[in-house]
Amino acid sequence: QLQLVESGGGLVQPGGSLRLSCAASGFTLNYAAIGWFRQAPGKEREGVSCITRGNNTIYGGSVKGRFTISRDNAKNTVYLQMNSLKPEDTAVYYCAVSRWDYVCSLNNQQGYAYWGQGTQVTVSS
Numbered sequence: 001q002l003q004l005v006e007s008g009g010g011l012v013q014p015g016g017s018l019r020l021s022c023a024a025s026g027f028t029l030n031y032a033a034i035g036w037f038r039q040a041p042g043k044e045r046e047g048v049s050c051i052t053r054g055n056n057t058i059y060g061g062s063v064k065g066r067f068t069i070s071r072d073n074a075k076n077t078v079y080l081q082m083n084s085l086k087p088e089d090t091a092v093y094y095c096a097v098s099r100w101d102y103v104c105s106l107n108n109q110q111g112y113a114y115w116g117q118g119t120q121v122t123v124s125s
Helices: none
Strands: 003-007 010-012 018-025 034-039 046-051 057-059 067-072 077-082 091-098 112-115 119-123
Touching (some): 018 119, 034 077, 057 067
Parallel strands (some): 010 119
Antiparallel strands (some): 091 112
16 A cells, blocks of 8 residues: 655744655655645645656746755655745645656646645744
8 A cells, every 4th residue: 555654844944954755655656756745824735846757856936946856766765855944935745646657747736646644844933
């Protein structure tokens, strides 16, 4: 049974950093495109970043230059390194497995078949 577990969230001051992890069981992330999404209170879930099976990456405009997505195949884990965090980055962050290995989209959430339970990131002084 496929399961995704996000971790690494927490409370951080503006300008700080966090690294989120998305670990999988029952599934090999190495062969999948993985996306990170977030949902802030009262807002719709939005795409943050994704990485294809070929390790091509895309980023949402609000995080480009600050966030970096990567994968560690040996650990079956995908990471989201978040630097220069801002209060508007506060949200629950989710990882998800794309239905297509080599296709990555931040706008088509229907294209993701499996989702984790989320990890809370709070950026506040």
